[in-house]
Amino acid sequence: MEVVSQLYAAAPVVLIGLLAPSVMLLDALIRQSSRISFWTSLGGLLAVAGTGLLTLPASGKVFRGMLQTGGTAALFDTLLAIAGILTLLAARPYLQREGREYDEFYTLLLFALAGAIIVAHAAHLLVFFLGIELMSVAFYALAGYFRTQLRSVEAALKYFLLGAFATGFLLYGIAMVYGSSGALGYETIQAQLQHGTALPTLLLIGTGLLVVGIGFKIAIVPFHQWVPDVYQGAPTVVTAFMSTVGKAAVIVALVPLFQALQPAIGTKLQAALAVLSAATILLGNIIAVVQSNIKRMLAYSSIAHAGYLLMGLVAQSERGWAGMLFYAAAYLFMQLGAFIVVAIVERENEQRLELSDYAGLSRQHPVLAALMAVLLFSLTGLPPFAGFFGKYYLFTAAIEAGYTWLAIVAVIGTMISAYFYLGVLVAMYFREPREALVPVHGGTATASLWLSTAVVLALGIFPSSLLQLLERFL
Numbered sequence: 001m002e003v004v005s006q007l008y009a010a011a012p013v014v015l016i017g018l019l020a021p022s023v024m025l026l027d028a029l030i031r032q033s034s035r036i037s038f039w040t041s042l043g044g045l046l047a048v049a050g051t052g053l054l055t056l057p058a059s060g061k062v063f064r065g066m067l068q069t070g071g072t073a074a075l076f077d078t079l080l081a082i083a084g085i086l087t088l089l090a091a092r093p094y095l096q097r098e099g100r101e102y103d104e105f106y107t108l109l110l111f112a113l114a115g116a117i118i119v120a121h122a123a124h125l126l127v128f129f130l131g132i133e134l135m136s137v138a139f140y141a142l143a144g145y146f147r148t149q150l151r152s153v154e155a156a157l158k159y160f161l162l163g164a165f166a167t168g169f170l171l172y173g174i175a176m177v178y179g180s181s182g183a184l185g186y187e188t189i190q191a192q193l194q195h196g197t198a199l200p201t202l203l204l205i206g207t208g209l210l211v212v213g214i215g216f217k218i219a220i221v222p223f224h225q226w227v228p229d230v231y232q233g234a235p236t237v238v239t240a241f242m243s244t245v246g247k248a249a250v251i252v253a254l255v256p257l258f259q260a261l262q263p264a265i266g267t268k269l270q271a272a273l274a275v276l277s278a279a280t281i282l283l284g285n286i287i288a289v290v291q292s293n294i295k296r297m298l299a300y301s302s303i304a305h306a307g308y309l310l311m312g313l314v315a316q317s318e319r320g321w322a323g324m325l326f327y328a329a330a331y332l333f334m335q336l337g338a339f340i341v342v343a344i345v346e347r348e349n350e351q352r353l354e355l356s357d358y359a360g361l362s363r364q365h366p367v368l369a370a371l372m373a374v375l376l377f378s379l380t381g382l383p384p385f386a387g388f389f390g391k392y393y394l395f396t397a398a399i400e401a402g403y404t405w406l407a408i409v410a411v412i413g414t415m416i417s418a419y420f421y422l423g424v425l426v427a428m429y430f431r432e433p434r435e436a437l438v439p440v441h442g443g444t445a446t447a448s449l450w451l452s453t454a455v456v457l458a459l460g461i462f463p464s465s466l467l468q469l470l471e472r473f474l
Helices: 002-009 011-029 034-054 071-098 104-121 125-143 150-181 186-194 200-218 227-233 236-242 245-260 267-289 294-315 318-345 366-380 386-400 404-430 444-461 463-473
Strands: 060-062 067-069
Touching: 002 011, 002 060, 011 034, 011 071, 011 104, 034 071, 034 104, 067 071, 067 104, 071 104, 071 236, 071 245, 071 318, 071 444, 071 463, 104 125, 104 236, 104 245, 125 150, 125 236, 125 245, 150 186, 150 200, 150 227, 186 245, 200 245, 200 267, 227 236, 227 294, 236 245, 236 294, 236 318, 245 294, 245 318, 267 294, 267 404, 294 318, 294 386, 294 404, 318 366, 318 386, 318 444, 318 463, 366 386, 366 404, 366 444, 386 404, 386 444, 386 463, 444 463
Parallel strands: none
Antiparallel strands: 060 067
């Protein structure tokens, strides 16, 4: 009975762990199985999302304390599975238009999502590492999915090389934390550190190496160099998926990890995190201003959002953790929706990816332009959209922690971001198109876009509902 109860509590992890290899077997056994793989993946992810909601109350640890269940992890199981569903709906018409709907796409997407869900459930450093690597290996392959395009192959190679480099930092950090605390489980690490450690310098270095390794994964300055080229070279729907699901999963995992390491995080490391946060916000936003390619612009803005999210770690408080998780949930859907618009507007062979190609979009496709406007308003941080409340919670948490200067830098970064986000709106609504606009048929991607925008609006209208839920789980 104990095994059954543990399997039930970890049902989302078990389901996604069975779904990914099952779809892989379908691909291997049935020729041209893309339709079957699509519908199997869609049904399986709906089941994962449902079990995430069912296991919300099952808060605790299973499998000898290696996985945490219920609470925040279960909530993000649902959100990550929904993001996977939205990606599937957006990807199918995009891949069919490009003539590249290969069977393995859905398998790779599911394995990446399985890694993300494992990361979100991690209560042990080895589980955290295995989840990140499973997710990353699938991302490497997805980045080079258009294997006949030089830019896509280049993106995959750059991502793989720098990702492998980051893995080394992560492993060394884990080894040093183990060496100084004698434990790998989060609860045991926290208990050991509360009694002190005989090797405080080793622990500090290990925590710093963890920050470096994780910094590569979520694109914190100065570990961000791979992001613009990878995001531009990868297929647009892949960029949408890995820029949101990967980042959100790691952010969820950082909360229990840094709560466990909190006794080791002194003022020096906290100040270092604040400097990294400020540099990431400013550099990401400033370089995004001069981009003419919309995928590169969104890539640099994604770097800036990693800086905002890092403010929750700087605060080291319940409000900071909750604000970070709220912003991760909001970012998941507003960034995903923005890239879905890019995928719908894009034409074959990377056409219509320049900002100038959006001139006059509102005249022929007013609904598409309006949805993009909502998403850009939210990314900017304007009320009453989800992005505004996420930034508000993070800014106030930083001020309460004594980092008022960081909140001021974040406000300046937001003002800079308004220039390039609203610049897209100016092009869509106030500029003449350079040529006749090509009709856009989004197919199921349109449904995905509507659902993403609806979530962004719902989180903006009812922000306290999610925030109170997150605070209850922390």
